[in-house]
Amino acid sequence: METTNSEETVTESGSDWAELTQECLINILGRLILEQRWIGPMLVCKPWLQACKEPCLNSAFHLEPPSESARWWTPEFERRVDSMLRSVVDWSAGSLKQIRTAHCSNQPLSLVAQRCPNLEVLSIKSCSNVTDSSMADIAFRCPMIRELDISYCHEVSHESLALIGRNCPNLKILKRNMMNWLDPSEHTGVVPDEYLNTWPQDGNSEAAAIGKSMPNLEHLELRFSKVSAKGFALISVGCPNLEYLDLFGCVNLTRRDIENATSNLKNLKEIKKPNFYIPRSVFRTERYGH
Numbered sequence: 001m002e003t004t005n006s007e008e009t010v011t012e013s014g015s016d017w018a019e020l021t022q023e024c025l026i027n028i029l030g031r032l033i034l035e036q037r038w039i040g041p042m043l044v045c046k047p048w049l050q051a052c053k054e055p056c057l058n059s060a061f062h063l064e065p066p067s068e069s070a071r072w073w074t075p076e077f078e079r080r081v082d083s084m085l086r087s088v089v090d091w092s093a094g095s096l097k098q099i100r101t102a103h104c105s106n107q108p109l110s111l112v113a114q115r116c117p118n119l120e121v122l123s124i125k126s127c128s129n130v131t132d133s134s135m136a137d138i139a140f141r142c143p144m145i146r147e148l149d150i151s152y153c154h155e156v157s158h159e160s161l162a163l164i165g166r167n168c169p170n171l172k173i174l175k176r177n178m179m180n181w182l183d184p185s186e187h188t189g190v191v192p193d194e195y196l197n198t199w200p201q202d203g204n205s206e207a208a209a210i211g212k213s214m215p216n217l218e219h220l221e222l223r224f225s226k227v228s229a230k231g232f233a234l235i236s237v238g239c240p241n242l243e244y245l246d247l248f249g250c251v252n253l254t255r256r257d258i259e260n261a262t263s264n265l266k267n268l269k270e271i272k273k274p275n276f277y278i279p280r281s282v283f284r285t286e287r288y289g290h
Helices: 001-016 022-029 034-041 046-051 077-090 104-113 132-141 158-167 203-213 229-238 256-263
Strands: 060-063 096-100 121-125 147-149 173-175 218-221 244-246 268-274
Touching: 034 077, 060 077, 060 244, 077 096, 077 104, 104 132, 132 158, 229 256
Parallel strands: 060 096, 096 121, 121 147, 147 173, 173 218, 218 244, 244 268
Antiparallel strands: none
16 A cells, blocks of 8 residues: 555656646756756656757757866767767757867767857867868858867867858957877876877967967967967967967967067956976977977
8 A cells, every 4th residue: 555655646746747837847957057957857758858958948058077087088978979969959949059068079060060050159178089171160150159169179270270260250269278298197097198199289370370360369278389489479460459368388489479479469468378497307308399
């Protein structure tokens, strides 16, 4: 008898949850982050699943791991992220405006370009399989982008930066940080060794693309870039509205290089300069080809 009562209680409780109005469901689900919605509510019952697919709940895709782990770099994790992003693109009905994630690939980004012309924020850090191909799709079809983060994406080149700059006039924030190539041991055991060995070497080419195509830029991060004085000068001339600069780890720039290049940046409020006190045990010239 007790078992029967318990089963009836569960059934009645489940029925009550299933009969919530769509407005109530959306209100509840809107208070949860993306991962929370995928882990629980989508599995409760069909009405909850349908509510999770409402476009108003899929205008942003935020799925960033709190800290790096070796398992984030596996093909299995990438496939999971790709699958979730594709679903949100479908459910957004074109309303997706923000993507903040890591470890995705070209395929869902090309889908984003096709379906989400009003995209404003694209942050895709540590994406080993994102290339210039999908970035070209984004550049040509998502002209509203105002913030771009392609940090640690080694297969994205200066050509993508130039395309984004020419086709996205609203771009204000660019984050193009590199991994710490001065001391790669920081990433040992997390980032695959073969990926660490592919970090971009053409800092000046990227700087030229930024300086020539992004005149409205206000926030720029280039941590551990191999940009030199020549490339940085192009940025300072081409991006006169810069307010924030992060040059930490850019050891090819001297203090004088930075002072000369930034003298004409009248709006500059904050600059993070390279750490010129790198221990000699780390700063080995043969290590990075000087």
